[in-house]
Amino acid sequence: MxxxxxxxxxxxxxxxxxxxxxxxxxxxxxxxxxxxxxxxxxxxxxxxxxxxxPVQADPVAPVLPQVTSAELPEPRSITGPTTAYTQTAAINxxxxxxxxxxxxxxxxxxxxxxxxxxxxxxxxxxxxxxxxxxxxxxxxxxxxxxxxxxxxxxxxxxxxxxxxxxxxxxxxxxxxxxxxxxxxxxxxxxxxxxxxxxxxxxxxxxxxxxxxxxxxxxxxxxxxxxxxxxxxxxxxxxxxxxxxxxxTQAEIGTTIQQLGTMAPTDPDKKPRVVFLYLRGSVYYWFGAGSGADSIIQSIGARDVATEVGFAGMSPTNAEALVRAAPDVIIVMTLGLASVGGIDEAVQLPGIGQTPAGANKRIVDMSDYEVMSFGPRTASVLAALGTAIYAPDLAYVPEADPAASTGTGE
Missing domain, CATH: 3.40.50.1980 (Nitrogenase molybdenum iron protein domain)
Incomplete structure (x- = not known):
């Protein structure tokens, strides 16, 4: 993308x-x-x-772990990277x-x-x-x-x-x-x-x-x-x-409701999340009106960009990111690969000085799914929400497709 x-x-x-x-x-x-x-x-x-x-006339929401926030660790205390995978790409x-x-x-x-x-x-x-x-x-x-x-x-x-x-x-x-x-x-x-x-x-x-x-x-x-x-x-x-x-709307609604039970109810305990677009040594912040804000809010997290008044999609500097102090950074899989992976990503200016960088709390998802906004939106929200709140319970395909998430030629 x-x-x-x-x-x-x-x-x-x-x-x-x-x-x-x-x-x-x-x-x-x-x-x-x-x-x-x-x-x-x-x-x-x-x-x-x-x-x-096969034809599917009625809504079928993606399957989420049957756990509540009371049974999960505080999202802001979770460490380590996670890849968010949808359970299926097929569209009925x-x-x-x-x-x-x-x-x-x-x-x-x-x-x-x-x-x-x-x-x-x-x-x-x-x-x-x-x-x-x-x-x-x-x-x-x-x-x-x-x-x-x-x-x-x-x-x-x-x-x-x-x-x-x-x-x-x-x-x-x-x-x-x-x-x-x-x-x-x-x-x-x-x-x-x-x-x-x-x-x-x-x-x-x-x-x-x-x-x-x-x-x-x-x-x-x-x-x-x-x-x-x-x-x-x-x-x-x-x-x-x-x-x-x-x-589609019914599936999205059900998924948002289910993720709401996994997210902390106390705003101070909700993870502070930013969406960064990485390419080489450059990164852009996706703010209000970019679509990323809607995704973050839909999974019950705090959208830092909206809180600080950052709108649109544009390059950001290390100082702004450090001040934002995100607990979780969402990125696209190919973007993460372009900088050399997790270890290299946290070395980019500003990222390592955030709570997310210090804890290597970076969640990546396929470039071609994370902001696709179509019939599979509920599956995208389910995958991201689980990766943030319950990474140990997140779906992982038998054949890890992380190395080949694109279809381009």
Whole structure:
């Protein structure tokens, strides 16, 4: 999850746009002549061989340790690092007959202000920085219509039994127009966390409906349901959007309630938590409005950034971090690896001088899960909450995936 792109979004530059648009039109025309417009009748993630997960209409919250705060050590006294793992990555759809209730065409306004009409969802490309859009598509019952992926999406885990989909990004989260056009999508579902925006415009100018979805992370947990509903409306299944949103919200609510029994009730005993984005020798603090604040508050911990009035996502200095005095630091797994691991992380300026650094109390979680904000949000909260309050009871997979948490190529 490269931070600079998250921070900057994308400036809608017009440089070279006309030339690239012309090239895109030429490529699409060639593909059309060769018959790609007939490919749309095939099921995406493959076709008839696609394996979908069992339908799950009702909420099923992740399993948490059946313990209360009275049975656990004070979180601020716990020492040592913990990796937070979700128990499963698979997403169960709310239906296996989405097209039976689908109403196309749909016409609406994308988040960038463009009027968009979707007429065909047989070949869907859902791409953004954290994989949340593809997760929503799968949850709505269109997983087998997906034809490509972003770096954060691993279809072999989200829909076990299927082969990996082609990657359409390069250099992390940079869209590759040629790769996308070769897949001949009938609709592209994306947002401003990935780009460049010029590529998204090129696809539109080539005649492909591009659905720009509002960014969800700024609203954190509260932004999950609206994002799901927006995607559902775009795909012509608003009723399924309501079902998936309600299921997801119910799972989140139950998880927050259960974590509340594991967290101390006394505010002074709750762990003080910060979320840092590490890359090499640089670290950024994720503050209020970054989405990290919502995660920390949802697991019943004290969000230090909000308490001190730190907003957004930006570099911080050692002095500010020392003054914040966090008991726990949450980081992304690949970010932690980029600095050389726990021992090296606590040597970064300021971190070693905090209670978290002194106790090596760093909790890491997959870059592609921790802020995904989609149908799996409850699982993310459950994993983080358990790692902070009951690390000895936290789920650890038999084959530790810590060394290979990414799906990028």
């Amino acid at each position: 490269p931070l600079p792109r998250t921070l900057r979004r994308f400036r809608r530059s017009t440089i070279r746009r006309t030339g690239w648009a012309a090239l895109a039109v030429v490529v699409v025309s060639v593909l059309w002549v060769n018959g790609f417009h007939n490919i749309g009748t095939a099921n995406g993630a493959g076709n008839e061989q696609c394996v979908s997960q 759809p709310v239906t296996d007959a989405a097209t039976a209730v689908q109403q196309l065409p749909t016409t609406f306004t994308s988040s960038d202000g463009a009027a968009t009409t979707v007429t065909d969802t047989t070949r869907i490309l859902a791409i953004n920085q954290n994989g949340g859009l593809a997760a929503a598509v799968i949850g709505l019952g269109f997983g087998c219509n997906l034809i490509g992926r972003d770096t954060a999406t691993d279809i072999t885990k989200l829909m076990p039994g299927n082969q990996q989909l082609p990657l359409v990004t390069q250099n992390g989260h940079e869209l590759n127009a040629e790769s996308i056009l070769q897949l001949a999508p009938t609709v592209v579902v994306t947002d401003a966390s990935i780009g460049p925006y010029d590529v998204q415009l090129q696809l539109r100018q080539a005649g492909i409906p591009v659905v720009m979805v509002p960014i969800a992370y700024e609203d954190g947990v509260d932004g999950v349901a609206p994002q799901i509903q927006f995607v559902a409306n775009a795909l012509g299944v608003p009723a399924l959007g309501e079902k998936l949103s309600e299921r």
